[in-house]
Amino acid sequence: MKKLMTVGLVASTLLGVGLSNAELVPLEIELPDPLFIGTPIPLDGDLPHLEQPTGEPRPPLMVPAGTENLALEKPVTSSDDWPIIGELDYITDGYKDGDEGFYVELGPGVQWVQIDLEQEAVIHAIVVWHYHAAERVYHDVIVQISNDPEFEEGVITVFNNDHDNTSGFGAGTDPAYVETNEGRLIDVDAVEGRYVRLYSRGNTANDMNHYIEVEVYGIPR
Amino acid sequence: MIARAWYAALAAVFIAALAVRLVALDERPMHTDEAVHGVGLGRLLEGHGYRYDPVDYHGPTLYYLTLPWAWLRGERTAEALTEFTLRAVPAFLGASLILLLVPWRKVIGGWGVLWAALFIACSPIQLYYHRVYIHETLLVFLGFALLNCLLSWFTKPRLWIALTAGLLAGLMHATKATSALMFAAMAGAWILCWLWVRLRGTERTPLAELPPLNVSLRHAGWAALVALAVSALLHSAFFTHPAGIMDSITAYFISPDRAAGQGHEKPWYTHLHWVGGYRSGGFLWTEAFLLGLGVFGLFFSNAWKKRSPGLPTLGTPLLGWYAILLMVIYALIPYKTPWLMLGPMLIMTVLAGSGAAAMVRLAHWTWARIGVVAVLLLGTAQLGAQARRAAFRFAADERVPYVYSHTSPDAVRLAARIVKSMDWLPETERVVQVAAEEYWPLPWYLRSLDRVGYWNERPPRLVAPVIVLSRPISAEARAELEATHRSTFAGLRPGVLVVVWFREDLWERIINPKKEEE
Structure with a gap:
């Protein structure tokens, strides 16, 4: 498994070097309307592991020209086959509104959703909207990429904010964050893979796991 | 209906309601208010006594009621106390509301009571708050028992009924200062019923059946005395803290401030929104079925007949006016929390029982009756499904209107x-x-x-x-x-x-x- 990961990383690096010469353009992400205004109150540096919304638009992420959302209308599977509310295909249907009817709700505890891009791709960014109708923080957001649909081999973790290792994938160093209409933009360093899996473990308001939309930006191989 | 079968049916609904109220009581996180009461009871258990605090707390009745139950369960310290012990008290009281329906058989009929019992068992707001260790269920239970006493006294004035009413009123006052609003609504409801009878010119007015004024005043005086004594006894922690008696009065000078909102200010229609139709996060919560049936029950009661057969038929408009006045009072006060609707909704649920029975009665043909019963059962099932979701899986989920500022x-x-x-x-x-x-x-x-x-x-x-x-x-x-x-x-x-x-x-x-x- 280690060998496979090393090969994957070397390939990614080489590809990254190749791409470094490619033209970089700002990634354009269409944002839904905000649903809560005024909260939270930004408190500079109050929580070492929690990133506060700045209230300012997010700086653009530069990606190679030709990068597109490869997740749109792609099949989604999950650890919870019977969502409490909504359908799994909401996650890649392109609608990001925070209102009811736009999100899928998975059961309590650690749950995952997995998107099959249906082809290998070089991934440069992932954007995830869990739920932005109220101020809350989702626990243990972990995002992985792999060519193995079972996520047993060649797994690359591109985001992990489980800083106290409650989900058991190892302690992560990425910050937790308050959900807003901007979603969470994860800068991925040209990682190759066909499947993207996202974990979470409830949130600060309740035990449920929600997804409105996941966008996976990359270039098909 | 044969009396024995009727009692058996009512007992079956009571047992089912109690069972569903007691199951998995410890799974929901403790609401802040429950935690405050739990810690307060723990102090009492450990011998630290009780001191009434009118600023942030309600009266002591709930604690004193839970105390013997905790002893019975062998819980003698705060640490030993469990969520089940605390919540079983309102759960039992909530289910017992069904037993308090018995005297209303004379008013809404045997079938009306059975339907009302079923609705109480399945109503989402009733089930949810009967599983929460706050004062509201106890207050509503005592309030309904007081209504029973009033109904009995007006039917057959007896001193012991008046004394029981006094005891209940005293316990209500020692439960929560807002009991004064319920007393006001009860008095208002009786005055409106009296005026209505006078204006309609019914031949046998209920007033004609009232006991002589001197008897009424004597009974009222004894009732008031008992109420004051009970309230004083409990607020003073059995006279170990006499200042509590005065504090129970000064609480009303603090309550206006609380009624102004204190962060719970909401528009006048909020309570109706919560129970009538509340859409949130993919769910629709509504007890409109009960509200509609309740209004139907009010208008199709026997009391509207020109020749009123006597006081018991006044029970329906008495309930109706009481519910309406209480809802109006709560609508006028800026302070709003969903549990305040527990009382008015109980009354509407009893009236809904009357409405359901009237609906079946009005359907003359057999097939029409079967159809009406089927629709009523479907409505009950819809209530039950909501109640199950609210009380169990989503019991701490803010999308449920009854989940108010709940612990996550x-x-x-x-x-x-x-x-x-x-x-x-x-x-x-x-x-x-x-x-x-x-x-x-x-x-x-x-x-x-x-x-x-x-x-x-x-x-x-x-x-x-x-x-x-x-x-x-x-x-x-x-x-x-x-x-x-x-x-x-x-x-x-x-x-x-x-x-x-x-x-x-x-x-x-x-x-x-x-x-x-x-």
Whole structure:
């Protein structure tokens, strides 16, 4: 498994070097309307592991020209086959509104959703909207990429904010964050893979796991 | 209907209602108010007594009622107390509302009572709050029992009924100061019924059946005396704290301030919105079925007939006016919480029983009757499905209208982690500091620890191995704590996060659980 990961990383690096010469353009992400205004109150540096919304638009992420959302209308599977509310295909249907009817709700505890891009791709960014109708923080957001649909081999973790290792994938160093209409933009360093899996473990308001939309930006191989 | 079969049917509904109220009582996190009452009862259990505080607390009836039950269960300390012990009390009282329907058989009929019993068992607001350790269920139970007494007294005036009414009124006052609003609504409802009878010119007016004025005044006087004595006895903690008696009066000078909102201000129609039709996060919560049937029951009661057969038929309009007046009073007061609707909705549910029976009665043909019964059962099933979702799976989910500023499961996990981390320390080091503007329900969950300090602002020194801080206090103390502690965060309830600082050695054990097991 280690060998496979090393090969994957070397390939990614080489590809990254190749791409470094490619033209970089700002990634354009269409944002839904905000649903809560005024909260939270930004408190500079109050929580070492929690990133506060700045209230300012997010700086653009530069990606190679030709990068597109490869997740749109792609099949989604999950650890919870019977969502409490909504359908799994909401996650890649392109609608990001925070209102009811736009999100899928998975059961309590650690749950995952997995998107099959249906082809290998070089991934440069992932954007995830869990739920932005109220101020809350989702626990243990972990995002992985792999060519193995079972996520047993060649797994690359591109985001992990489980800083106290409650989900058991190892302690992560990425910050937790308050959900807003901007979603969470994860800068991925040209990682190759066909499947993207996202974990979470409830949130600060309740035990449920929600997804409105996941966008996976990359270039098909 | 044969009396024995009727009682058996009512008993069956009562048993089913009680069972569903008692199951999995300990699964929902403790609401802040429940935690406050739980800790208060714990102090009483441990012999610290009771002191009525009119500023932030209600009366002592709930505590005194729970005390013998806790003893019976062998729980003699705050630590030994369980969520089940606390919540079983309102659960039993809530289910017992069904038994209090018995006298109303004369008013809404045998079938009306059975339908009402079924509706009480299945109503989402009733089921939800009957499983919550707050004063409202007790208050509503006592209020309905008082209505029973009034109905009985007006039917057959007896001194013992008046004395029982006094006892109930005293207990209500010692439960919650808002009982005064219920007394006002009851008095208003009776006056409106009296005026209505006078204006209609019914031949046999209920007034004609009232006892002589001197008897009425004598009974009222005794009832008032008993009410005052009971209230004084409980507010003074059995005369060990006489100041509590005066405080129970001064509470009404504080209550206007509370009624003005204190952060719970909402538009006048909010209560109707919550129970009538509340759409949130993919769910629609509605008890419109009961409200509609209740209105139907009100208009199709026997009391509207020109020749009123007597006082018992006045029961329906009495209930109707009481519910309407109570809803109007609560609508006029800016302070609104969903549990305030428990009382008016109970009355509407009883009227809905009357409405359901009237509907079946009005359907003359057999097939029409079968159809009406089927529709009523479907409506009941829809209520039951909502009640099940609200009381169990989504019991702490803010999308349910009855889940009001509720503790999140995060807080329970946080407390469990703190308690567990104390096991890793020598006895002398087991200290927790909590400094936050809002820290409830942590005192309930940390009650097994002997040395936990609580502050509403930053204490002079932050030195404990585990420190829980509000976000602003944590921001202030961050530089100081980062040298020795590591932090995580948890949601106490929606919109309220706290930061928990664990000393480095504890943190290492938390993030390396396997090492811990070895």
